[in-house]
Amino acid sequence: MxxxxxxxxxxxxxxxxxxxxxxxxxxxxxxxxxxxxxxxxxxxxxxxxxxxxxxxxxxxxxxxxxxxxxxxxxxxxxxxxxxxxxxxxxxxxxxxxxxxxxxxxxxxxxxxxxxxxHAAVPAQRTGSVTFAGGIVLDFDTRTVRVEGREVLLTRKEFEVLAVLARSPGIAVRREQLMGAVWNTSWKGTERTLEVHVASLRAKLGVPEAIVTVRGVGYRVLA
CATH class of the missing domain: 3.40.50.2300 (Response regulator)
Structure with a gap:
């Protein structure tokens, strides 16, 4: 290595x-x-x-x-x-x-x-998905666009968004996100997750697209 x-x-x-x-x-x-x-x-x-x-x-x-x-x-x-x-x-x-x-x-x-x-984006999901605010996530090219404008994300930011985008409108538990993206369920990672979600909201420019589900986790609006 x-x-x-x-x-x-x-x-x-x-x-x-x-x-x-x-x-x-x-x-x-x-x-x-x-x-x-x-x-x-x-x-x-x-x-x-x-x-x-x-x-x-x-x-x-x-x-x-x-x-x-x-x-x-x-x-x-x-x-x-x-x-x-x-x-x-x-x-x-x-x-x-x-x-x-x-x-x-x-x-x-x-x-x-x-x-x-081990690519964090699940292999069973391919193609692209569109959700609130004109956000388009392409699983194959690992790109994200908002109203046609490409948004540059870090690898972890993309993976967080990709996990949420697999099931638009459905809440994903924090433990699931941490397990999929960071390969851990350690509670100390929750703050890291919050930082990445905040960064995603800022970069996408559509903060309401990622909803905090109190006591559960996050979901993206379909």
């Missing part, structure tokens, strides 16, 4: 690359954001530090997500919940604060790549 380590600290990067190589990973390193954007589309997973010298790590993550569906794990000393939520909202698949146990990092690498290899 190919891993891109985006880290400007030579000491930290050297130690991490050595350990990952010993565990059988093919490791490349990027020292700054521009190098990460150049190399991040040709790897299996990106370990992204946020304190980069040229481009803010959050911006790198967001730009990289628009270029590719490569799994991204933000690995950083920033441990505040606001930073975690921001990282997940711009497209990161996971967020790990320093200092961390290397065994946990390796386990998370395997987890995000395993989830990426």
């Amino acid at each position: 190919r891993v891109l380590v985006v880290e400007d600290d030579d000491r930290v990067a050297g130690a991490l690359c050595t350990v990952l190589t010993r565990h059988g990973f093919v490791v490349r390193r990027a020292c700054n954001g521009e190098q990460a954007l150049s190399a991040g589309t040709d790897t299996d997973v990106v370990l992204l530090d946020l304190g980069l010298p040229d481009v803010d790590g959050f911006e790198v993550g967001e730009r990289l997500r628009h270029l590719s569906d490569v799994p991204i794990i933000m690995v950083t000393a920033r441990s505040e919940i606001a930073d975690r939520l921001r990282g997940l909202s711009v497209g990161a698949d996971d967020y790990l604060s320093k200092p961390y146990d290397l065994r946990e990092l390796i386990a998370r690498i395997h987890a995000v790549t395993r989830r990426a290899s």
Whole structure:
């Protein structure tokens, strides 16, 4: 498995690359954001530090997500919940604060790549579906348009919308959404789900299209 380590600290990067190589990973390193954007589309997973010298790590993550569906794990000393939520909202698949146990990092690498290899959008649904506000979701091309205008979504945002769009008008439980998109039913993921729904509403420009069903979850208006 190919891993891109985006880290400007030579000491930290050297130690991490050595350990990952010993565990059988093919490791490349990027020292700054521009190098990460150049190399991040040709790897299996990106370990992204946020304190980069040229481009803010959050911006790198967001730009990289628009270029590719490569799994991204933000690995950083920033441990505040606001930073975690921001990282997940711009497209990161996971967020790990320093200092961390290397065994946990390796386990998370395997987890995000395993989830990426199983497309979260169910295979039994193909074609497209249209719902409130002129929103058209195409399951085959993984695109979303509103009144003919394409809306760029992160992979997780698309998957949340796709799960809801499978059954327009029917409420989907939070646990179902978390299981389908994040492969977990852990309650701590609920806030992440709320952030993604809020981002979807803002990007689509039709906030009423996704309805919060109190005590249950969400549904899209048919």
